[in-house]
Amino acid sequence: MLFAPGKRPDRLAIGAFAANQHVAGISHDPFHDEKPHAEAVWPGQQLWVELLRDGLTFDLSGLAPGPASEFPVVEHRFDLPALPTAERFESMVLRVGPHLAASGNSLPVMRALFALAGDLTRHFGDLAAVCWGPARSAIGRQFFESVTSAWLDGGPFPALGLTAFSQADDGALQSVGLTFWTGQELRIEPPLCGDRVAATRLGIRLVNHLVIAGTLTNDERIIAPDGTRLVLRPSRNRALVSVWRE
Template sequence: MVIERAGGRQPLAALLFGRNDRPTVDALAALAAGPEGFALLNTGLAPQGTAELLRDGLTFDLAGLAPALPLDVPAVAHRVALPGDFNLSELEAIWFQVGPHLAGAENLLPVLRVAAAILKHLTRMDQLAAIVWRPARVVMSPAWFAEAIGVWLAGGPFPALALTALARSEKGLASEGLDFLIGQEFVLHARTGAPSREDSRIAVRLTDWLVAHGRVDSAREVVLSGVGAVWLEPDGHNRLNAVTR
């Protein structure tokens, strides 16, 4: 197991706790059991404050467990289902990373689904205040994350507001974190003025379609269930313009 603060593997997610509330490896072991849980590997050999998690043949690492020092809270730009006075500066982070054998494969959907399932199980940890999904720079409540991920794992749509994010731009709604999955972000151009609630619904459906079908390298029309046709046109290597028809 290798845990790196910087210059190597970056966390997929960070689990945020109040000061002195981070769990120990022993507390993690008590949580691991159960059909939706995971196995802990090499618990006697791991460096202090770290744990190696196994599920479905894939390994992931946690670092920053007590009594080791906490790790940095990743930068965030989007907040979901958190109170207005939620203060990140008062929190400490545990990092969740893919294991070394998965480096470079962390954006593959089979790996991502297992990672999301483990993180959903980890939302049961006592005193967990929030979860950061680093590729989208989004911080959210554990309950929101668990619900969105649970729907996806049960066969529902991709959790577009948990594993990616949407931000208002001058042109409409811009995705963030989708590049991690398909190598492209999109801008959904608002039909009239500022983005509407309907534009947001279309953007969520578009995210689900793109995750399922992958990057778009030539202009094409796609039909999204429940919202109709959207025209997609690449703009450079890693951006898409999307316009409703």
């Protein structure tokens, strides 16, 4: 989560956030009287708290007045005028707690994580953007809140933000970050990418489909919105799903 310099919340601000929530709260605060405790779970991040959402715990680090969290790698932006940089923003990290690490990418855990991120986004007006590491993306606060709320309410998966798309050297359109959700990236082959906008729209639909369906192990045939018959074909090592016209 990115804040303007000097705008990161401290423990008191997080306490006020928790007091205003009906579904989230502080489950563990390892500090007393603003003095760092010896219990430092995250290297270089002395100031952190454990938050509870939907019965699951998540750690929020990078609190003021301590050092900001390490700035994330950002290559894709959504609803932002430019890629954010460490010179213009300070970072905090909300992550799955260590005891949930083994199931960190399961949908129930991820939905709770993004629900909590949405709670924080709505509460802190100085929060400028949310970054998502697997997609190397930065998402403007309003767009993030809109697409994740829709997803959590039963709508489509936020393919633009929680994944991204890049163009391969041969002109194919390939997803970035879908591996986190399904174990596979998506590749729309060049013959289907003549219209980049249409290819991206197709990619958004297919990402949503694959997140719901899970890892693809065999060929699957679908019909695109324009009536085109397509084949989704996993690679031999199952790391990639290629999309071809049938």
